[in-house]
Amino acid sequence: MTGIEIAVGYVFAWLVRKAKRVTGRADEEVDRTLDAAMDQLHDLVSTKLGGDPALHRLAEEAQAGQGEANDRTRQRVQLALEDAAEQDSGFREALDQAVEQIQSLNRASRAFGGVSAGDDGIAVGGNMNVRADHGSIAAGKIVGRVTLGNPPQPGPHQD
Secondary structure, eight states, X not given: OOHHHHHHHHHHHHHHHHHHHHTTXXXXXXXXXXXXXXXXXXXXXXXXXXXXXXXXHHHHHHHTTOSXXXXXXXXXXXXXXXXXXXXXXXXXXXXXXXXXHHHHHHHHHHHTTOOOOOTTOOOOSSOOOOOOOTTOOOOSOOOSOOOOXXXXXXXXXOO
16 A cells, blocks of 8 residues: 555544544544644645645545545545645655654554453454354453353243
8 A cells, every 4th residue: 555545544534533633523622732733634635736636525535434535536536636746745745754754653642552442351462363263252341251062941940
């Protein structure tokens, strides 16, 4: 994935976060450094692309609550950024630096436990694979009793 493709994803994520804040659904605690870096990337892209219809469409999709940008919209923004980067090496350099800064902050956030869970929860900061076979049981967490095989029939002698 090129830096421009990543930039499009970050710009969309920025637009989604801003849309959530406007409607009051954003998380209370936001990493201020990462937020500032994403603001900087958005400012860089929106200043360069100005009134580009693809960027406006990307914003509309983010405000509509889509989980990710439509492929066609993403490609159009990517092409607009590629064209701008080809025409302006200073912009290309600034774009690459902005993307690298966000990626670095994301890595640092994960390295310092960027996940959390409340009481009785499980937080996983990477892949989690839970598997059971041959009549066994697997889970991230089990609360209560678990019986495998042929459990005895409930009766007065059991709880």
